[in-house]
Amino acid sequence: MNALSVIDDLKRRFPNEPEYIQAVEEVLTSIEDVYNENPEFERYNLIERLCIPDRIFAFRVSWVDDKGKVHNNMGYRVQHNNAIGPYKGGIRFHSSVNLSILKFLAFEQTFKNSLTTLAMGGAKGGSDFSPRGKSDMEVMRFCQAFIQELWRQIGPDTDVPAGDIGVGGREVGYMFGEYKKMAREFTGTFTGKGYEFGGSLIRPEATGYGNVYFLLEMLKTRGLSIEGKRVAISGSGNVATYTAEKLLSLGAKVVSMSDSDGSIYVPDGLSQEQLDYIFKLKNIYRGRIREFAEEYECQYFEGERPWQHVACDIAMPSATQNEIDGDDARALIANGCIAVSEGANMPSTPDAIREFQKARILYAPGKAANAGGVSVSGLEMAQNSQKLSWSAEEVDRKLQDIMTEIHKQCVKYGTEEDGYINYVRGANVAGFMKVARAMMAQGVL
Ligand SMILES: NC(=O)C1=CN([C@@H]2O[C@H](COP(=O)(O)OP(=O)(O)OC[C@H]3O[C@@H](n4cnc5c(N)ncnc54)[C@H](OP(=O)(O)O)[C@@H]3O)[C@@H](O)[C@H]2O)C=CC1
Numbered sequence: 001m002n003a004l005s006v007i008d009d010l011k012r013r014f015p016n017e018p019e020y021i022q023a024v025e026e027v028l029t030s031i032e033d034v035y036n037e038n039p040e041f042e043r044y045n046l047i048e049r050l051c052i053p054d055r056i057f058a059f060r061v062s063w064v065d066d067k068g069k070v071h072n073n074m075g076y077r078v079q080h081n082n083a084i085g086p087y088k089g090g091i092r093f094h095s096s097v098n099l100s101i102l103k104f105l106a107f108e109q110t111f112k113n114s115l116t117t118l119a120m121g122g123a124k125g126g127s128d129f130s131p132r133g134k135s136d137m138e139v140m141r142f143c144q145a146f147i148q149e150l151w152r153q154i155g156p157d158t159d160v161p162a163g164d165i166g167v168g169g170r171e172v173g174y175m176f177g178e179y180k181k182m183a184r185e186f187t188g189t190f191t192g193k194g195y196e197f198g199g200s201l202i203r204p205e206a207t208g209y210g211n212v213y214f215l216l217e218m219l220k221t222r223g224l225s226i227e228g229k230r231v232a233i234s235g236s237g238n239v240a241t242y243t244a245e246k247l248l249s250l251g252a253k254v255v256s257m258s259d260s261d262g263s264i265y266v267p268d269g270l271s272q273e274q275l276d277y278i279f280k281l282k283n284i285y286r287g288r289i290r291e292f293a294e295e296y297e298c299q300y301f302e303g304e305r306p307w308q309h310v311a312c313d314i315a316m317p318s319a320t321q322n323e324i325d326g327d328d329a330r331a332l333i334a335n336g337c338i339a340v341s342e343g344a345n346m347p348s349t350p351d352a353i354r355e356f357q358k359a360r361i362l363y364a365p366g367k368a369a370n371a372g373g374v375s376v377s378g379l380e381m382a383q384n385s386q387k388l389s390w391s392a393e394e395v396d397r398k399l400q401d402i403m404t405e406i407h408k409q410c411v412k413y414g415t416e417e418d419g420y421i422n423y424v425r426g427a428n429v430a431g432f433m434k435v436a437r438a439m440m441a442q443g444v445l
């Protein structure tokens with residue numbers, strides 16, 4: 001395989017999909033040598049079959065708002081690869097959603113899920129519908145219309161969706177309800193469900209907590225502890241808030257959070273009371289982070305991400321893709337940042353990643369660091385199959401074990417001659433090899 005020529009070919013065939021090409025390029029350039037050590041992969045044209053999704057569903061979603069006006073959004077599900085288990089991955093509702101974004105997310109999910117040690121293939125879905133500013137009833141009607149189109153393509157052993165940007169417990173509940181009605185079955189077809197109907201304890205916390213567990217493993221490799229470290233977080237949604245909660249409980253200082261309108265800066269770190277305010281602001285009032293700045297009179301950067309404005313030891317981007325560019329990375333490093341652990345999917349541009357690696361700081365890509373969410377989704381599937389629920393302690397212990405194991409795999413496949421751990425290479429090679437072996441064993445499909 002020549003990574004560059006495969007990428008050129010994909011660019012030619014999918015010319016308007018920059019995020020998808022970006023994700024593929026990152027993986028292919030880091031697995032090229034390992035791939036070429038296995039000539040049978042090339043004979044089976046494994047790389048092309050692994051890069052191009054198994055199938056994509058695209059559909060119109062028509063729904064009626066509270067004033068009786070009819071709206072039409074697009075809905076998608078990208079089933080990328082099911083070599084090691086049923087398709088699995090979140091659903092994103094955001095105005096920016098398009099096929100390029102969902103294809104990159106489904107591609108990444110395939111490698112991430114492989115790293116988790118659990119049996120899950122990769123998928124992602126979503127819509128350009130934005131829940132922002134919509135009433136509960138409008139969100140419910142949209143979720144029902146979305147599932148009326150999608151329900152035939154998913155199932156507990158086929159494809160198991162969950163949340164992502166714009167999709168939390170409320171949306172999963174509405175989608176699960178509609179699925180249950182259409183399919184006439186009560187199964188674990190969604191994860192991230194409410195506890196009363198089969199959800200796992202710790203699933204809401206899992207991505208954020210898991211990212212902190214991964215960060216602790218990275219810090220250990222340099223003999224460092226988290227206590228007293230200043231951590232800049234972006235976003236103020238599911239991943240960001242639970243990352244902050246775990247960090248506070250471990251004695252770290254959370255100096256920033258953000259939303260798509262701007263960022264707050266709290267140099268001495270958020271108190272527990274302030275974090276509780278953000279939880280309420282975002283989950284109950286569905287307000288803006290600017291309101292926090294007004295309430296607590298802290299610095300607020302309108303329309304800005306945190307990276308250029310804050311002094312921090314650690315950055316945990318937890319909002320969206322390509323939210324740290326080369327300039328942001330250079331600013332972070334200049335301001336003393338020694339570690340970046342990604343809660344979001346692909347938040348750092350290729351230029352930013354090069355800067356982090358050149359500076360030899362600890363840098364963990366999302367597919368390793370944020371794998372805790374889908375891992376606990378896998379544990380939710382296991383509980384649903386057994387018709388049992390495990391205690392929060394048990395799930396949290398399993399989550400910690402999985403994050404430690406993912407870190408071990410990154411060290412195994414990513415340690416370079418000078419001892420620097422290239423977590424990008426480690427995660428990509430480890431994730432790839434498991435999927436590749438399964439695909440080889442199953443023949444050309
Ligand atoms: N939920 C999960 O279990 C997992 C999520 N992830 C990834 O983590 C990231 C965050 O997801 P999650 O917390 O679930 O989503 P939420 O919808 O709960 O929160 C998203 C946060 O990011 C902000 N945000 C979203 N899009 C943009 C944008 N284009 N520019 C600036 N800010 C933006 C939102 O601000 P606003 O409210 O203003 O839009 C919000 O604060 C995503 O990359 C997701 O793919 C990864 C693994 C698992």
Ligand SMILES: O=C(O)CCC(=O)C(=O)O
Nearest residue numbers: 089090162164373374377
């Ligand atoms: O829990 C899941 O199935 C998916 C979580 C997710 O969307 C992700 O890992 O990016």
